[in-house]
Amino acid sequence: MFITQVLNGLQLGSIYALVALGYTMVYGIILLLNFAHGDIIMVGAYVSWLVMAQLGLPPVLAIVLSVAACTLVGVLIDKVAYAPLRNAPRLSILITAIGVSYFLENGAQLVFGADAKVVPAYTDLTTVQVAGLTLSFPSVLTVLVTIAATVALTLVVQKTKLGKAMRAVSEDMGAARLMGINVNSTISFTFAVGSALAGIGAVLYAMAYTQANPTMGMMLGTKAFVAAVLGGIGSIPGAVVGGLLVGFAEVFVNAIGLSVWKDAVVFLLLIIVLVVRPTGIFGRTMSEKV
Amino acid sequence: MSEKRPIISTGGRGPAAGGARRTLPMPARYAINAIVVLVLLVLGELMISGGAINRYQSTVLEQVGIYIILAVSLNIATGYLGQLPLGHAGFMSMGAYGCSIFIIRMSEFLGVGARDFVTGTPMAFLIVIGGLIVGGLCAAIAGIIIGIPALRLKGDYLAIITLAFAEIIRVVMLNIDDVLGFELTGGAAGLTGIPGFSSFLLVFGCVAVVCFLIHTMMKSRHGRAILAIRDNEIAAEATGVNTTYYKTLAFVVSAFFAGVAGGLYAGCVGVLQPAVFGFMKSIEILVMVVLGGMGSMLGSAISATVLTILPEALRAFSEYRMIAYAVVLIIVMIFRPQGLLGSYDFSLSRIIERVMNRDFPWRKRNDAPADTAEEKEVSADV
Numbered sequence: 198m199f200i201t202q203v204l205n206g207l208q209l210g211s212i213y214a215l216v217a218l219g220y221t222m223v224y225g226i227i228l229l230l231n232f233a234h235g236d237i238i239m240v241g242a243y244v245s246w247l248v249m250a251q252l253g254l255p256p257v258l259a260i261v262l263s264v265a266a267c268t269l270v271g272v273l274i275d276k277v278a279y280a281p282l283r284n285a286p287r288l289s290i291l292i293t294a295i296g297v298s299y300f301l302e303n304g305a306q307l308v309f310g311a312d313a314k315v316v317p318a319y320t321d322l323t324t325v326q327v328a329g330l331t332l333s334f335p336s337v338l339t340v341l342v343t344i345a346a347t348v349a350l351t352l353v354v355q356k357t358k359l360g361k362a363m364r365a366v367s368e369d370m371g372a373a374r375l376m377g378i379n380v381n382s383t384i385s386f387t388f389a390v391g392s393a394l395a396g397i398g399a400v401l402y403a404m405a406y407t408q409a410n411p412t413m414g415m416m417l418g419t420k421a422f423v424a425a426v427l428g429g430i431g432s433i434p435g436a437v438v439g440g441l442l443v444g445f446a447e448v449f450v451n452a453i454g455l456s457v458w459k460d461a462v463v464f465l466l467l468i469i470v471l472v473v474r475p476t477g478i479f480g481r482t483m484s485e486k487v
Numbered sequence: 488m489s490e491k492r493p494i495i496s497t498g499g500r501g502p503a504a505g506g507a508r509r510t511l512p513m514p515a516r517y518a519i520n521a522i523v524v525l526v527l528l529v530l531g532e533l534m535i536s537g538g539a540i541n542r543y544q545s546t547v548l549e550q551v552g553i554y555i556i557l558a559v560s561l562n563i564a565t566g567y568l569g570q571l572p573l574g575h576a577g578f579m580s581m582g583a584y585g586c587s588i589f590i591i592r593m594s595e596f597l598g599v600g601a602r603d604f605v606t607g608t609p610m611a612f613l614i615v616i617g618g619l620i621v622g623g624l625c626a627a628i629a630g631i632i633i634g635i636p637a638l639r640l641k642g643d644y645l646a647i648i649t650l651a652f653a654e655i656i657r658v659v660m661l662n663i664d665d666v667l668g669f670e671l672t673g674g675a676a677g678l679t680g681i682p683g684f685s686s687f688l689l690v691f692g693c694v695a696v697v698c699f700l701i702h703t704m705m706k707s708r709h710g711r712a713i714l715a716i717r718d719n720e721i722a723a724e725a726t727g728v729n730t731t732y733y734k735t736l737a738f739v740v741s742a743f744f745a746g747v748a749g750g751l752y753a754g755c756v757g758v759l760q761p762a763v764f765g766f767m768k769s770i771e772i773l774v775m776v777v778l779g780g781m782g783s784m785l786g787s788a789i790s791a792t793v794l795t796i797l798p799e800a801l802r803a804f805s806e807y808r809m810i811a812y813a814v815v816l817i818i819v820m821i822f823r824p825q826g827l828l829g830s831y832d833f834s835l836s837r838i839i840e841r842v843m844n845r846d847f848p849w850r851k852r853n854d855a856p857a858d859t860a861e862e863k864e865v866s867a868d869v
Binding site (some may be wrong): 224228230278281282286288289290291294295296297298299300302303304306307312359415419422425426430457458460461464465467468471472475476477 | 571636639641643644646647648650651652654655658659661662682757766773774777778781806807809812813814816817820821824825849856
């Protein structure tokens, strides 16, 4: 029983962590709270449903297409809505992000209808035996995929040339441009990576909750956003830790029978962390130049 | 407002070298604006009682007024103080619940029936005013509780912590009855039995009073301090502005008026459900402020009006209207990032003064400096 709860916490936390990584990366590079990020997950879940339930294609294709669709949508959003506003006041970009979020939600509602669609199971395997324990297969898979994705992301950011460019742009966009870094393509790449992670998150979410609806991205996105801020927005380990913290907090509150207070507890946790550490757990304190 | 001017004074900047610029004295300005507001109110009331505006339209008008108050009050924290609160709906719900609970209990206690609120007996009127103030105070207290920890944070962290507080308020409203055994909010089923006390006159009377109070506050020493914090917090602190105090003040005033609007909303709708005051409501109000132009009271009022009437007008196309709304939002932000009106504000007195001086925009001025809108006067009702 205890192990199950821990695994549930890990599973939920992992999904939050994957989504939070997208928030953190976009924030790190252009200081934008990308409100549309949660809705990208909704797009991914719908693509999975479309491919498997409507077209009857194999789950592997559904996974690949979901991730690809999310990546495409993420880059497209950046090109169409955010790129023209690179030098605009930050609040304008924020409102644009809200507009994009509305657009995706209502577009999905128009195309697919307001009712939830059932996403078929990706695999017939429901449980696995690990060290004599019977564990839920989707949970184990979620945790493993999240670990792999985080390691891969860390390697990309730390070891590759593009990763170096990303770090440079987030440090100082002007100086990075002077050093010959193509800032726009670096930002697009960041959106692509963040959205691909959201796509993976979408598949894992659909695996756990087997449904897609137009507004599913809103609460998921908000919670993941909280997770990113909790860990210190802009920090990759912070996003993972924040995601796990939020996941565990929710599962714990559920387990002790106070599920109606779940959201309040998550937000209260955020407030407490921010009051004690104003930039989150792993956040860097930036001194302001006068 | 302690400026003392002679009836016809020679202002600093004249349209021509050596020419005296005629200005209006302050009492005259207030008198003109007050008369205009009164005329508009009476006109609106006559149109409603005369039947030129039907019941449905007058309800929409009330909503417009409520959203104007919400947008203008959020504008204090966003446009004037330069912060980004995402929890305005939280304050609104505090006000709505505070006001309705006060009114329900008081009318039970004093034996005022629901009909008295519609016909408007003096006792009912007093209860309503009391309720609105109680609602505002509830929201202001929430504002203090939220503001003190939140204002230690900067920028986006402040945004997210206000969002978190608003969500907590919503969850508490939802569950306080079931868990703690109170009989306050009615939980998810909603708070019912609120007398329908909102009317065109009450709502727009409140709009006028709120706009007037915000305007005078922003013209005062305190308002200048708030603007100084927006423009450069460090410089403001260095020149002796108590930044913590003024940030909290702006935040609390903003919350207070949101609470008043919440009270009016309760009286207009009649049923309160916590789900209404979610994150999307806060965003809706923020969109009004940003779309209208931050720091422009007229901008907030116009976009609140347009964004309230437009969805009603587009009911026939309800499937597409939210998509259209989203597209308009994105397009306006891409082509006019500073909002529709930027920081321009309307001033009746300024226009009258220009007419008095025959100082029209189409007349060429050779030696006068460009009009820098140094006198931002806002007519209370637009």
